[in-house]
Amino acid sequence: MKVIAIFRAVMGLFVVNGLVSGVVNAQTCTPLEIVKGEGTEVTKSVSPPNVGTIPNLPVGYRGNWDTDFIVPSGNAFSSYQATIRSESSEPATYRVKVYLKYPDDTTDRVFDNEVELEPGETQTLKGSPRIDQQPYQVNLNIGGYDSIGYSYTISVEACP
Numbered sequence: 485m486k487v488i489a490i491f492r493a494v495m496g497l498f499v500v501n502g503l504v505s506g507v508v509n510a511q512t513c514t515p516l517e518i519v520k521g522e523g524t525e526v527t528k529s530v531s532p533p534n535v536g537t538i539p540n541l542p543v544g545y546r547g548n549w550d551t552d553f554i555v556p557s558g559n560a561f562s563s564y565q566a567t568i569r570s571e572s573s574e575p576a577t578y579r580v581k582v583y584l585k586y587p588d589d590t591t592d593r594v595f596d597n598e599v600e601l602e603p604g605e606t607q608t609l610k611g612s613p614r615i616d617q618q619p620y621q622v623n624l625n626i627g628g629y630d631s632i633g634y635s636y637t638i639s640v641e642a643c644p
Contacts, residue, residue, distance in 0.1 A: 513565065513641035516553035516622060525639035526551060527571055530578070530631045549627035552585075553640040555619050561642040564594075564622050566609045570601035571635035577601075578636065579628035582609055584619035591623070598628070601636075 515524035531547045555561070566582050582595035594611025601607060613619055622640045 511643055513643040514556065514559075514561075516555060516640045516642055519552035519554055519621065521551075524553075525637055527635060527637040528626075529633060529635045530627050532632055533627060533629075547627065549625050551624045551626070551638060553622045553624075555621060555642055557620070559642070560618060561613065561644060563610055563612050563643045564619075564640060565643060566595070566611075566622065566624055566638060566640045567606060568599060568601070568609070568624075568626065569606040569637045570603055571637055573603055574634075575600065575602050576631050576634040576636075577628065578626050578631045578634070580609065581623075581625040582611055583623040583625070584611060584613055585621040585623055586614070586617055586619050588617075592619075 517524055518526055528548055528551070530549070533547045533549065555564075564582075564584065568578065568580065570576055577598050577600045580595060580597060580599045581593060583591045583593050585591050592611075592614065595609045599607055599609075622642075624638055624640070626636060626638065
């Protein structure tokens with residue numbers, strides 16, 4: 485009887501320690517605010533791409549493929565994770581690029597690939613900053629000719 489009681493007590497400690505260490509080691513990421521927007525996520529529909537302008541003619545079109553997120557200054561983050569969720573009623577393939585923008589006017593492309601999503605499906609894309617420098621913004625460029633008209637929701641988090 486005493487052996488069983490001791491065994492249960494020891495196993496209980498392992499479970500409690502496992503739960504406590506799991507909570508202590510859990511990573512808390514910071515949601516990033518949208519530049520020139522409100523909140524930490526935005527829903528968009530893919531527009532036709534930029535057409536550009538012709539001097540002296542009222543021609544031109546600026547697409548909506550780019551969204552910037554502000555990285556809070558004074559923090560050292562080891563990774564950034566962008567989340568994209570399809571809001572369309574059909575499967576869609578999005579062309580996704582993720583850039584980290586630095587104060588010295590340089591960028592690092594940390595993701596550049598097609599992302600196939602079923603309706604309501606979510607995918608998280610991760611990237612790391614340079615060892616010696618933190619970005620001031622994260623840019624998501626989402627588009628593609630085959631995805632024009634399809635909708636998605638995006639957000640970005642900075643993780644310690």
